[in-house]
Amino acid sequence: MYEERPSPLVPGAVLWRSDGPGGAVLPDGCMDLLWTGGRLLVAGPDTGPHPAGEVSGEDPGGTFWGLRLAPGTAPALLGVPAHELRDRRVDLAALWPGAEVRRLAERTGTYPDPREALEELARARADAGGPPDPLAAAVRAGVRSGRSVAAIARDVGLGERQLHRRSLDAFGYGPRTLGRILRLQRALALLRAGTPQAEVAYAVGYADQAHLGRDVRALTGRTPGAHAPPPDRAPGG
Structure with missing residues (x-):
């Protein structure tokens, strides 16, 4: 099952949830913040089909919550050029300090809907940092x-x-x-x-x-x- 809705807090972003095995994630120019299995991850921009739910160490049939960021907006939030994440799924801890990511992961796990935590995380980063290029x-x-x-x-x-x-x-x-x-x-x-x-x-x-x-x-x-x-x-x- 897959469902999505526009984010009310992050302009141009989409909140989504996927349960169970799916097909393929197709290129859309976007990058995503993900929550699954107690982990915060980032999905980079794809150039071809990527098996849905395929993340190292995770059950591809598990539940994924995500915040899909509009094309060109994620690098300002993440502090990483988009091409470094092209066709990759990486732990957020590989991009940000581990202690900060552990704190954010613990906080996200307390939300009934983790997408709301991802949304608030992105909004806070946008408020603290500079605007997108x-x-x-x-x-x-x-x-x-x-x-x-x-x-x-x-x-x-x-x-x-x-x-x-x-x-x-x-x-x-x-x-x-x-x-x-x-x-x-x-x-x-x-x-x-x-x-x-x-x-x-x-x-x-x-x-x-x-x-x-x-x-x-x-x-x-x-x-x-x-x-x-x-x-x-x-x-x-």
């Missing part, structure tokens, strides 16, 4: 509107190489890869709603349906049809 919002807006990397670099007053380096710190990958991943998420939302593949390809900016198919397979390991609702189930049913 404003470049992240500009890059997100640029790639979502379909602007080229060269155009985004001009918009923010950087060279393309410097933009790439700053994007690695903020997102874990460069703006071109970020654009592919955010476009993938828009495509998956339409596919899950039952939208025909040709219409999905046109709506989100793929060259054609074949391009949609190649990108979805490359980033998720499955065909676009595998993400659509079964023929005998109405969308949303």
Whole structure:
């Protein structure tokens, strides 16, 4: 079982819970704070499918609570460049002082819903630290509107190489890869709603349906049809 809801305290973040074995976590440009088995962990930005619940030392069928942070916002909270955590799940104690993490873990374990503790942790870090790199919002807006990397670099007053380096710190990958991943998420939302593949390809900016198919397979390991609702189930049913 999986359920999620927007965070009322952390802008752009999502609170989620997963029980039992699942499928795969797909690339979304985000990083997550996790709580499971009495441990605080961080899920870095993914570049491909990651087995749901696969964390060293944990039962993949166990319960996970998470706070999914909007793309580009986690490094300011964690104090670690996103690319250092790309495609990784690590203990928070590997990033912060062990005594502090033990205290936070003990506190999180007292909450009936550990997601609320993760939310408060993130909010406290945001209040104590600096804001996210404003470049992240500009890059997100640029790639979502379909602007080229060269155009985004001009918009923010950087060279393309410097933009790439700053994007690695903020997102874990460069703006071109970020654009592919955010476009993938828009495509998956339409596919899950039952939208025909040709219409999905046109709506989100793929060259054609074949391009949609190649990108979805490359980033998720499955065909676009595998993400659509079964023929005998109405969308949303």
